Amino acid sequence: MANLCKSFVRSFATSAQRANAFNHVTVIGGGLMGSGIAQVAASTGHTVSLVDQDNTILGKSMNGIHKSLERVAKKKFENPAAGEAFVKDTMGRISTATSPITCVSHTDLVIEAIVENLETKKKLFRELEAVAPDNTSSIPITDIAVAAKRKDRFGGLHFFNPVPMMKLLEVIRIPATSDATFDKLLAFGKDMEKVTVSCKDTPGFIVNRLLVPYMLEAVRMVERGDASIQDVDTAMKLGAGYPMGPFELSDYVGLDTMKFILDGWSKNYPDNPLFKPSSLLDKMVAQGKLGRKSGEGFYPYKK
Ligand SMILES: CCCCCCCCCCCCCC(=O)CC(=O)SCCNC(=O)CCNC(=O)[C@H](O)C(C)(C)COP(=O)(O)OP(=O)(O)OC[C@H]1O[C@@H](n2cnc3c(N)ncnc32)[C@H](O)[C@@H]1OP(=O)(O)O
Ligand SMILES: NC(=O)C1=CN([C@@H]2O[C@H](COP(=O)(O)OP(=O)(O)OC[C@H]3O[C@@H](n4cnc5c(N)ncnc54)[C@H](O)[C@@H]3O)[C@@H](O)[C@H]2O)C=CC1
Numbered sequence: 001m002a003n004l005c006k007s008f009v010r011s012f013a014t015s016a017q018r019a020n021a022f023n024h025v026t027v028i029g030g031g032l033m034g035s036g037i038a039q040v041a042a043s044t045g046h047t048v049s050l051v052d053q054d055n056t057i058l059g060k061s062m063n064g065i066h067k068s069l070e071r072v073a074k075k076k077f078e079n080p081a082a083g084e085a086f087v088k089d090t091m092g093r094i095s096t097a098t099s100p101i102t103c104v105s106h107t108d109l110v111i112e113a114i115v116e117n118l119e120t121k122k123k124l125f126r127e128l129e130a131v132a133p134d135n136t137s138s139i140p141i142t143d144i145a146v147a148a149k150r151k152d153r154f155g156g157l158h159f160f161n162p163v164p165m166m167k168l169l170e171v172i173r174i175p176a177t178s179d180a181t182f183d184k185l186l187a188f189g190k191d192m193e194k195v196t197v198s199c200k201d202t203p204g205f206i207v208n209r210l211l212v213p214y215m216l217e218a219v220r221m222v223e224r225g226d227a228s229i230q231d232v233d234t235a236m237k238l239g240a241g242y243p244m245g246p247f248e249l250s251d252y253v254g255l256d257t258m259k260f261i262l263d264g265w266s267k268n269y270p271d272n273p274l275f276k277p278s279s280l281l282d283k284m285v286a287q288g289k290l291g292r293k294s295g296e297g298f299y300p301y302k303k
Pocket of ligand 1: 072075159208218249278
């Protein structure tokens with residue numbers, strides 16, 4: 001299998017030298033993030049097991065990956081046959097499973113990308129009782145690591161949505177993370193063709209520490225009646241050069257995920273008025289308006 005990996009990497013590698021930090025990667029959670037991580041891991045030469053709760057969800061994940069790969073292939077290859085081969089080879093590197101237990105016995109890296117809920121994440125790691133770098137938006141890595149026995153082999157990988165397009169990867173170490181693990185995670189980031197940055201295990205790491213207050217102030221502006229959703233989005237795109245306004249981005253991230261993140265922040269910082277729950281966000285999630293994934297959020301979408 002290692003040989004296969006190497007030959008694939010030779011065929012499709014960019015100019016960057018790969019470290020081949022890990023060969024087999026298990027991604028747990030096949031939603032927006034897990035699918036994107038699995039896709040990029042496979043397209044950069046890793047063999048991937050993608051795990052979610054049932055085969056219907058996994059079917060949707062694989063469809064999404066296929067569509068995204070076709071978009072990538074269109075840009076990457078002038079020759080359609082080469083593009084088709086890239087999509088087929090990449091898909092062939094991904095297998096699916098409904099339990100992580102069978103995969104982790106032979107994997108080099110476990111990436112957790114399940115729902116943003118500390119107890120659910122801790123329960124998963126208790127079950128795995130193994131190495132587990134993870135993808136959380138805002139939960140401190142140290143809090144999740146409580147459930148891991150081998151903390152020296154535990155660290156945080158924060159990818160960005162959409163994973164195939166966003167170049168950044170935040171790599172977080174906790175005091176218990178060994179130098180060897182941290183170095184391997186950085187090397188893995190390079191293998192995934194991402195630019196890595198690191199910071200302390202501080203709330204929201206770098207990006208979300210700045211993004212969350214910005215997004216929240218946008219929603220408060222609308223709640224106060226200061227400006228409309230459309231005008232806020234237009235202003236931030238044309239006046240600040242952002243590719244999406246805060247409400248378009250919220251729909252893209254998923255309003256349920258946003259609510260999980262905000263609920264965590266307001267629980268951890270009850271005295272900070274900045275992180276108070278948003279009644280608008282709560283109401284929309286209760287109505288099932290979750291953004292693009294449900295067909296409606298701040299804006300309507302074709303299903
Ligand atoms: C308001 C509520 C307040 C609640 C408060 C709670 C706060 C919580 C907030 C925290 C959120 C935390 C989330 C997180 O942890 C961190 C994140 O990930 S934040 C999100 C970061 N991402 C962004 O900021 C994305 C910004 N948008 C963009 O960069 C672009 O819009 C995007 C690349 C997504 C799409 O580009 P666009 O030009 O708009 O559209 P196109 O469809 O034309 O695409 C352009 C280009 O890109 C290709 N492409 C797009 N998506 C994919 C994909 N998934 N796979 C493959 N290829 C893709 C597409 O093919 C186009 O290529 P061309 O060659 O140009 O045709
Ligand atoms: N949506 C975004 O833009 C970003 C999200 N994140 C973080 O990534 C994580 C995942 O987020 P999304 O992919 O957006 O969520 P999502 O809701 O799209 O996907 C979560 C997936 O996890 C699965 N799942 C839940 N419990 C599971 C379990 N015990 N075992 C296996 N699978 C399980 C669900 O079935 C679902 O398919 C969250 O921690 C989130 O904060 C990080 C960066 C960006």
